[in-house]
Amino acid sequence: MATYSRLIRRLMITSLSIVISRALISPLLTLFLSNKLGLNPQDVGLLLGIAVFSATLLSLYGGYIIDRLDKRQLLILTMLSSGVGLMLLTFAQNLYLVTLVLIISETASALFLICSKAILSENLPVGQRVKAFSLNYTLTNIGYAVGPMIGVVIAGVQPSAPFIVAGLIAAGSVFLLLGVSREVSPLSQASQPQSFLKTLIILKNDRTMILFTLGCLLSTLVHGRFTLYLSQYLLVTHTQEQTLDTMAALLACNAITVILLQYQIGRFLKREHLRFWIAGGTALFIVGLIGFSMADSLVGWCVAMFIFTLGEMIIYPADFLFVDTLAPEELRGSYYGAQNLSALGGALSPVMCGFLLMHTPAPSMFYALSALAALGGYLCFVSGRRVAIIQK
Template identity: 25%
Template sequence: MSIAGIGRAARQSVSGLPREFWWLWTSTLINRMGSFVATFLALYLTLDRGYSASFAGVVAALHGLGGVVSSLGAGVMADRLGRRPTLLIAQVSTAFSVALLGFMQQPVTIAAVAFVAGMAANASRPAVQAMMADIVPAGDRVRAFSLNYWAINVGFAFSSLVAGLIAEHSYLIGFLGEGVLTLVCAVLVFLKLPESRPEPVAGAGAEATAESAVSMGTVLRDRRYMGVVGLSFLMAFIFMQHTVALPVAMGADGFSPGEYGTVIAVNGVLIVAVQIPVTRLIEHRDPRWLLTISALLTGYGFGLTAFAGSIGVYMLTVVVWTLAEIINSPTQMGLIVRLSPAQGRGRYQGMYTMSWSVAALTAPLVGGTVIDHWGADALWGICAVVGTVAAAGYWFLMRSLPEESPAADPADGAQTAAPKAAGADAAATGTTAAVPGRPEAEPASA
C-alpha cells in the first residue's frame, strides 16, 4: 500500500466520531500511561517486600474483590446519577488510594488499601463504556471501541517500559505517578465531558417506559446476555494471568522486573501497530467466528508459556494471545452494547465489568496457588483447557444471534434527548459542548 493509501485508511479509521469521544479517548490514554499498580503489584510484593507468591495472589485478589464490589454499584450510579459524576468520583478516589498504597508497610494495611484501590479504579469502567455507547452511533461502535482499546495499549506499552525502569529504583515513584495522572484524568472529565445519559423521550409510549424500568433483575434474567458475561469471565481469567502468574513465573526463572516489563510491553506495542488495520478487517464480520477463534488463540497462547525459557519465547507467547485480544476486545464490546437497552447501559456494563472483576479476584488466587503447589506449567495447561471451553461456549451461544438494526438503535433516542444535559453541563464547566452523538468531522465512509 502506498503512503497516500495508508494516510487515507488512517483518516477513514478516525473520521466521523463525536468530539466527546476523543476527549474520553484522551482521558483513557493518560490514565493508562500512568498504570503501575495493577502491572507491578505482584513484583513489588514478592521482590521488593519479600512476600510469597500466595500473599501476592491474595493482595491482587483483594484488589479484584474491590472491583467486584464496585462494578454493579457503579453501573447503577451511571444510570441514576449520570456517567460524568460517576467518572469524577471514581477517578479522584483512585488517585488518592493508589498513592496511599505506596506508603503502606504492614501486610494488613497493604491488603486493605489494595481493596479500596481496586474498588475505586474499577468504578469508572461502566461509566466509560456506557458513555461511549451513548455518544457513538451504532455503525461506528466497533471502530470506536477499537480506537479506545488502542489508546489503552499505547498507554500500557509506555507505562510497562517506563514503570519497569522506575521499579528497579523506586516503586513509590510509580504509585505516586499513577495518582497524579489519574487526577489529571479527573480534571479533563470535569472540564471537557458533558453528561451523556439518555433520558426517556416524552410521549414515546409503552416501549420507552418498559426500557426505562430496567433493573439488575432485568439483567440477571437476560439469559443470552448472562451467558456472554460468563464467557467473558473465562476469557478474563486467562488474560489476567499476565498480571500475577506471568511476572511471578518469570521472576522464579531469574528474570528481572525490567525484563518482564519488556516482555509484557510487546502486548501493547503489537496492539498499537495492528489494532486499527485488523479492526477494519473484522468490524463487519460474524462475531461468532471471531470470538470462537479469539478464545482458542487466548488459551493456547498462554498454554505455550509452558515451553518458554528465554525472553524471545516469552515474547512469542505474548504475540499469540495479543492477537486474540485484538480480535476479542472490540468484538465483545460491540456485542455487549448490542444486547443492552439504552436506559440500562450502566447496569449492563456494570455486570460485564464484574465478569472481569471476578476474574481479577479469582485468577491471582488460582494462579498463585497452582504455581506454589504444582508449578507454572500446570497453570498454563489449565489456561489452554479454559480457552477451549470458552471457544465452544461462544460457538453454541451465538447460533441464533438476532440481526442488529441500526435504524432502530436506542442511541438515536439518546442523541435527541442529550442537548439539554450537554448544554447544562457546558454552562457549569465554562466549556462549549457539542451535542453527544453528533459527529464533529465528516462522516466516515460506509
C-alpha cells in the same frame, strides 16, 4: 481521532492518562506494600486479591448508578477517588486503612472503565463504536507500555514518589473533562432504570447475558492476568535471570503488537459475525498457550505471544460489542457492570496456576488453560447466537 466529537476525543485522552497513572505503580506496588506493612509475598497477593474481588462485586452496583446519574460527573468522581487513593497509599500505615484505600482505588478504576464504555455506546453511531473502542484500547496499551518505565525511573529518585505522581495525574485528568458537559447529547434518549433489585432480576432472567458472562470469566482466566501465570511458570522452569529477560521480551512483543494492529483489526469486527470472531479469538488463545508449553527459545516464546496477542485483540472489542448489542439503552451501565464480574477470572488465575505448578508437570498448566479457554469460547459462541437473532 479527529472524526470523533470533542467529548469522545477528550474521553480517549483521559483514558490514556488514567492508564498511565495506574501503570506507573504497577511494577512497584507489591514491593511497596511488602516494605510498608512488613508482609510476605503471599500476604501481599491476598491483600491485592481482596481489593480486586471487592471492587469487582461493587462494580455491579456501580453499573446501576452509572445508568441513573450523569456519566461525566461520575467519571470525574472516579478520577478524583483514584487520584486521592493513590496518594493516600504513601501515608497509610495501618493494614485496614491500606486495604480500604486499595478497594476504593480498584473500584474507581473499574467504574471508570464501565462508565467509559457506556459513554462510547451512548454517544456514537453503531458503526463507529467498535472502532472507537479499539482505538481506546490501543491508547490503553500505549499507557501500559510507557507507564512502568516512567515509574521505575521516578522510584529511583524517591520510592514513594511514583504514587504521588500517579495520584496527581489521575486527579489532574479531571480538567480534560471540564467544559464538555453541554456537549453530552446521547444519540438515543433512554428512560431511567428501575430499582436496583428489579435491575438484578432483569439481569438474572437474561440467560444470554449469564452464559456470556460465564464464558468471559473462563476466558479471563486465560487472558486477564497472563503476565502473572507466565512469570510463575518461568520461575519454575527457568532461572530468575532468564525469567526477567523472557518476560521483558514478551511484554514488549505484546505491547508492540497491540499498538500496531489493534485498531486495524477492530475495524473489521461486525455484529452479524460476532460469535465467529469470538471463536477465532479463542482458537488463537489455545494455539498461543500450546506454543508457550512447547517454546524452548526466546523466539519461540515471542511467536507464541504474538499469536496469543492476536486473540486478545479480537476478544476485547468483541466482548464490548456483544454487550453493546445485547443491553437495553437504559441498562447499559448495569450490563457492563455485570460483564465486569468476569474480572474475577483474572484474580483466580494466579491461584489456580500456582496450584497446578506445584502438583502437576509444569506444561500441564497451559493445557488446563487451553481447556478453560475452549469452554469459555463455547459458552460465548452459544450466547452469540442470541445476538445474531437480535440483529435479524
